[in-house]
Amino acid sequence: GAVVSQHPSWVICKSGTSVKIECRSLDFQATTMFWYRQFPKQSLMLMATSNEGSKATYEQGVEKDKFLINHASLTLSTLTVTSAHPEDSSFYICSARDNSDTQYFGPGTRLTVL
Amino acid sequence: EDKVVQSPLSLVVHEGDTVTLNCSYEVTNFRSLLWYKQEKKAPTFLFMLTSSGIEKKSGRLSSILDKKELFSILNITATQTGDSAIYLCAVEAGGGAQKLVFGQGTRLTINP
Numbered sequence: 001g002a003v004v005s006q007h008p009s010w011v012i013c014k015s016g017t018s019v020k021i022e023c024r025s026l027d028f029q030a031t032t033m034f035w036y037r038q039f040p041k042q043s044l045m046l047m048a049t050s051n052e053g054s055k056a057t058y059e060q061g062v063e064k065d066k067f068l069i070n071h072a073s074l075t076l077s078t079l080t081v082t083s084a085h086p087e088d089s090s091f092y093i094c095s096a097r098d099n100s101d102t103q104y105f106g107p108g109t110r111l112t113v114l
Numbered sequence: 115e116d117k118v119v120q121s122p123l124s125l126v127v128h129e130g131d132t133v134t135l136n137c138s139y140e141v142t143n144f145r146s147l148l149w150y151k152q153e154k155k156a157p158t159f160l161f162m163l164t165s166s167g168i169e170k171k172s173g174r175l176s177s178i179l180d181k182k183e184l185f186s187i188l189n190i191t192a193t194q195t196g197d198s199a200i201y202l203c204a205v206e207a208g209g210g211a212q213k214l215v216f217g218q219g220t221r222l223t224i225n226p
Contacts, residue, residue, distance in 0.1 A: 049213060093157075095214075103148075105157050
């Protein structure tokens with residue numbers, strides 16, 4: 001089946017630093033990838049839709065200047081959390097949509113900001 | 115505002131029992147409803163439903179969609195401890211964006 005990877009799987013950083021998370025579709029091309037955030041004991045919340053070769057579409061309440069998304073190729077999207085603060089600590093999950101419109105999720109990245 | 119509601123939020127049963135998880139939705143431009151199982155990390159895909167009344171089945175799991183009443187159920191028969199997880203329902207909605215709207219999830223615990 002389709003495989004999506006994320007790197008890193010976990011990261012701890014100091015407040016004020018920037019963190020980049022990569023999302024790759026390993027065995028299929030994905031023109032669209034999605035970034036979600038999940039706080040403890042809560043469901044996934046869509047942050048943004050990442051389209052290859054164009055600007056990402058952000059959900060209401062998500063700061064595009066804080067969460068920079070780059071979808072430079074058909075297999076890679078990156079999310080950069082700029083000037084991270086403790087309230088940004090969360091589980092970030094990406095998904096990639098294949099040509100049958102099924103979304104496959106990456107394993108997630110746990111971000112802890114000290 | 116698009117909304118997906120799951121019930122119950124939490125369920126504890128004994129191994130061998132049958133469980134039914136519920137998902138109701140109110141969205142614009144419905145495309146499909148999906149069920150995912152989430153254990154420790156990211157959700158894994160179970161079913162995609164697009165048509166009413168057609169049961170999807172995979173082993174002990176089955177699911178059906180009612181587009182008139184706007185709900186879906188996920189059934190698990192002869193439950194095993196390995197079925198313990200959070201089960202997420204998501205609806206693909208919207209025009210061009212085709213984004214997933216997730217419910218809160220049902221935390222299922224199977225006791226031996």
